[in-house]
Amino acid sequence: MPEAISIVGLGRLGAPMAACLAHKGLRVIGVDSSPAKVAALARREPPVHEPGLAEVLANAPGEITATMDLHEAVRDSGVTFIVVATPSDPGGGFSLSQVLPVCEGVGRALREKASYHLVVLTSTVMPGATGGQVRPLLEDRSGKTCGRELGLCYNPEFIALGSVVRDFLNPDFVLVGESDRRAGDLLEALYRRVLDRHSPLARMSWVNAELAKLAVNTYVTTKITFANMLARICERLDGADVDVVTSALGLDSRIGKKYLKGAIGYGGPCFPRDNLALAALARGIGAPADLAEATDRTNRGEVERLAERVLQRLPRDGTVGVLGLSYKPDTDVVEESQGLLLSLRLASAGIPVVAFDPLANESAQRAAPGAFQLAPTLEECARRADLLVLATPWPQLKELEVLLSRPASRRVAVIDCWRQLDPVLLSGVAEYLPLGIGSGAPRARREEK
Ligand SMILES: NC(=O)c1ccc[n+]([C@@H]2O[C@H](COP(=O)([O-])OP(=O)(O)OC[C@H]3O[C@@H](n4cnc5c(N)ncnc54)[C@H](O)[C@@H]3O)[C@@H](O)[C@H]2O)c1
Structure with missing residues (x-):
């Protein structure tokens, strides 16, 4: 050594x-x-x-x-x-x-x-x-x-x-x-x-390892995008619940349960870039890369689909509270994060946005200075918003169940992209709108899948 x-x-x-x-x-x-x-x-x-x-x-x-x-x-x-x-x-x-x-x-x-x-x-x-x-x-x-x-x-x-x-x-x-x-x-x-x-x-060899690195991440992004496609289908299918469907998929050993949440798009410094790089490599050498390209295109469309959902529910002159700006929990990195992209998309359409992240407020401010407002606490973000979007599955955001249940709290709409919150606890205190769930699907307390 x-x-x-x-x-x-x-x-x-x-x-x-x-x-x-x-x-x-x-x-x-x-x-x-x-x-x-x-x-x-x-x-x-x-x-x-x-x-x-x-x-x-x-x-x-x-x-x-x-x-x-x-x-x-x-x-x-x-x-x-x-x-x-x-x-x-x-x-x-x-x-x-x-x-x-x-x-x-x-x-x-x-x-x-x-x-x-x-x-x-x-x-x-x-x-x-x-x-x-x-x-x-x-x-x-x-x-x-x-x-x-x-x-x-x-x-x-x-x-x-x-x-x-x-x-x-x-x-x-x-x-x-x-x-x-x-x-x-x-x-x-x-x-x-x-x-x-x-x-x-x-x-x-070098070239096989170089290709394998991109292939692993592109495969995972394809899997995430597949689960997201199921979530969008479930939303339009009476009684359907993406967590129930993906829990069955995950039992198949050919598939496995990781990265099958069915929520919103992937982001971060590696997944989007590795996927694009594999497609660019294939194009450059004349090989088909339709799958990688479709994954990227579908993923980029997730923010627009979420923005449309927000705009359908937002009261006139209402403020959107975006919860989660990092691309995943436990990091302050906001590169290609869905929360940041959604905030920018809404703010650019003139919608008032106030966002909060337990760790990434500063990096969001650096990445998009002054583009939208930042709240220093979850409580303040919730207080100022008419509609809340849980964009990153930070465990801390569960505290919303308590905050929204306070007697003085306004009744707001909550789009729960990761189905983190307990619909039973929110019933009567918020309009709970989970992604990936069709109308009429049972709303029992949801255990973490
Ligand atoms: N961050 C991730 O999640 C991750 C995961 C897998 C692979 N990677 C890959 O790892 C590599 C590094 O990524 P990162 O996220 O750590 O990057 P980073 O930007 O966080 O860090 C790179 C560091 O290199 C330093 N640097 C640049 N030029 C230098 C020089 N000439 N001499 C000395 N230091 C220099 C910079 O100051 C910086 O501190 C990238 O190729 C990335 O794609 C990153």
Whole structure:
């Protein structure tokens, strides 16, 4: 096992990775171009918001140092993970604008190193990028040959923000595209030391791993969209209940129950982009990608469908309260979140919107400054709204059952996208409008499915 691991990019994925490796006793050198992130990690404080990260960093037995000096970090480590952002490019693929400068720096540092070094590309890239751009650049700048003095693996992650620490240590599987056996063996040994359980490693060529990363996320987005399609059908079918239908689907071992909630669209920094990237790849090489394209199109239509529903129910001059701006609970990330997109859609039509998120008010303000109003508390948002939309299934939003039941509370309409609230508790105090339920479906207390 090498003496130290360097991690370049201390963002939402890289910072928790650094913490997890140190948690397992490894010596970690974190690198970032942001002085604030470097300073935070050096103090063992989280450079990003992520549940559990502060505790892991504070208690990790492994040494953690942080620097802006990539050269020094590569020199002093045996493995370098590259975890910088890969923004979407206009064609739907991933830009290497941050990855390639890092590869140049890593390559130049390796020119002065005599010992073997493993470079692990964790940033999501398009199929063909590791072999087409990353490898030649590393070889050119280092003067070394991949598969001999230098190993290169593509090793993307499938973590979800909000549970990065747990997901990183307990993955369903680890995906590895390898330049050669030695590189793959070294990365496998590293994971065996770090993982909390014996997850399988899927080892393959770079291009297969690059495609597999996009395929996994595109498959999941297709599944989510399928469940959402069932929800829209149930809404128009007397007596139908999407939770009852998907609970049957989930029992089929060919399908499985995860990601079958039947609610509103997916968002976040990975799902929408990976889906589009797979479609862009297919189009670019003349292969059909109808399924990925239909998933994306259907998902984008979810916000419009929800907005129409809101507008049908909203009293004249009424205010919409949007509850949940993060794309999922336990994160402050608002990229492509349904709550944010809905707020923007309604506000752009001149509808007064007041929104609240337990964690993401600030990031929403940064993403869309002044576009709509933000309430500092759930109570204030509920008080100011005539119609409420529960857009993110934060457990804290259950408190609405109590807030709306207070004698002084106004009677409002509540569109419950995730069917979080108890219709029995709300009966008589709010007009309860769950998505995914047809008229006449039994309204007994709904247990979490
Ligand atoms: N966030 C997720 O949920 C997630 C999940 C799976 C995969 N990914 C992929 O992981 C990669 C990283 O994503 P992220 O969300 O952590 O990004 P991020 O934007 O949160 O973090 C990237 C970090 O890289 C740093 N950086 C950029 N250029 C640098 C340079 N030249 N030298 C040093 N540091 C530099 C930035 O300052 C930033 O701190 C992306 O390719 C993303 O697609 C992300």
